[in-house]
Amino acid sequence: MSDYNQAKADTFVQNQLQILNNAGIAIMISIGHQLKLFDVLAELPPSSSKEIATAANLNERYVREWLAAMVTGRVIEYDNGKKTYSLPQEYASTLTHKNYPNNLAVLMQFIPTLAQAEDKILERFKQGGGIGYAEYPKFHRVMAELSDQTVLAHLIETILPLNQDVVTKLKQGAYVADIGCGLGHAINLMAEHYPNSQFVGYDLCNDVVTEANQRAEKRQLKNVKYIEQDVANWKPQAEFDFITAFDAIHDQGQPAIVLENIVSALKDNGLFLMQDIKAHTNVHDNLENPVTPITYVISCLHCMPISLSQDGVGLGACWGKELAEDMLKDAGFSHVNVNELDHDILNYYYLARK
Ligand SMILES: C[S@@+](CC[C@H](N)C(=O)[O-])C[C@H]1O[C@@H](n2cnc3c(N)ncnc32)[C@H](O)[C@@H]1O
Incomplete structure (x- = not known):
């Protein structure tokens, strides 16, 4: 395999990792949409996982794990000093129910549904x-x-x-x-x-x-x-x-x-x-x-x-x-x-x- 292009293979691995991460994040966005977590976050000041779970009337442990996926997926921002989470308004504009008809989270639901x-x-x-x-x-x-x-x-x-x-x-x-x-x-x-x-x-x-x-x-x-x-x-x-x-x-x-x-x-x-x-x-x-x-x-x-x-x-x-x-x-x-x-x-x- 003399013409094997290592750089091409390395780029492909990076792309595959990105695909894997994004596919998982799409499911998390679908979950956040259905549970109205983005709507809750859009209305709250930077808040702890407990405050977010309470406002959404959901189980804190699940909400905290979801928040961690969202933070590492660069959907939600985390203040490491204060241990608070926030949804930037620029992201809320395509994630909340209020922003119908431009809500991209609606489309994410097709992945777990299908x-x-x-x-x-x-x-x-x-x-x-x-x-x-x-x-x-x-x-x-x-x-x-x-x-x-x-x-x-x-x-x-x-x-x-x-x-x-x-x-x-x-x-x-x-x-x-x-x-x-x-x-x-x-x-x-x-x-x-x-x-x-x-x-x-x-x-x-x-x-x-x-x-x-x-x-x-x-x-x-x-x-x-x-x-x-x-x-x-x-x-x-x-x-x-x-x-x-x-x-x-x-x-x-x-x-x-x-x-x-x-x-x-x-x-x-x-x-x-x-x-x-x-x-x-x-x-x-x-x-x-x-x-x-x-x-x-x-x-x-x-x-x-x-x-x-x-x-x-x-x-x-x-x-x-x-x-x-x-x-x-x-x-x-x-x-x-x-x-x-x-x-x-x-x-x-x-x-x-x-
Ligand atoms: C992709 S959905 C679109 C539904 C709707 N028009 C909308 O925009 O939300 C396709 C719809 O066509 C219906 N459908 C599929 N084959 C059909 C058939 N042979 N006769 C009547 N309805 C059919 C399905 O039950 C489904 O509700």
Whole structure:
């Protein structure tokens, strides 16, 4: 091995250590987010572990160990003389609930959430096949929290105005469907904002549909309903003015059929808004995209096995713009445009006209 480059090997070891440390810190950030520890720290002056645990109503020993991980991970600062911990306000700005919709801790939750399926994934690597939603008990909550930031916070002001005709129609009264609606946050917001329009959300998962209906009822929304429906077997004919799918096409078992069903479900000239992962189809073209490592990880641990569990094609989250545009056109859309929005580094916003 005459051309063995020792410096290259040494740098790689350093990178691996960094990856190991960061992966662990990501789990600690997820824990801090769920226990609202960052919110507590942001409100406190520099404090001892006992004061922080008391303010958060948590066990001091666990809080102290978490703080040590956070200090060595350079997330929280430690005053060695006074033995106090503090969260710099510059870090709090992307870690506290108050800083929704720019809270990066929300994303960290995907690592432990998806790692719950690791044993099943190990088996599938050997035998093939997929994994259903039941194996990811926290997925729908974490997904809704992410969509609250990427979709909900910008839906009315930025995303819908990508097409002014849609906004006008929604104000006048449109019939709207959301595909793979999850807990229904997007539909509920649109329903509240556009009371002259009627909304229906479709989702595969019964528990999600039940919760979505309960949430709509609690908000006293009369123009919304949620239906349990596999959209691969959904056959409405030219009923809808506008159909949306937020992060819900790439993990379909039969995405080509679902896209064709969406075309059939739209009235002539109807519009489909598809938010889906920002990536190119060819892996090489994704090397400079700062978020494709994590999107391929989420894809391998969740999106692809979900699709395969439905005897599906397993597109993967990074199916990419090139394939997405081809598939939209093959499904029968006459015109497709792809939008990038400043607030969302993870997704493209496709507008496809029937
Ligand atoms: C990644 S989640 C996105 C949820 C939601 N749109 C959001 O942005 O939070 C994908 C959703 O699509 C649903 N789904 C997947 N395959 C489906 C199918 N064939 N028919 C209906 N819903 C499906 C899942 O249950 C899940 O709620």
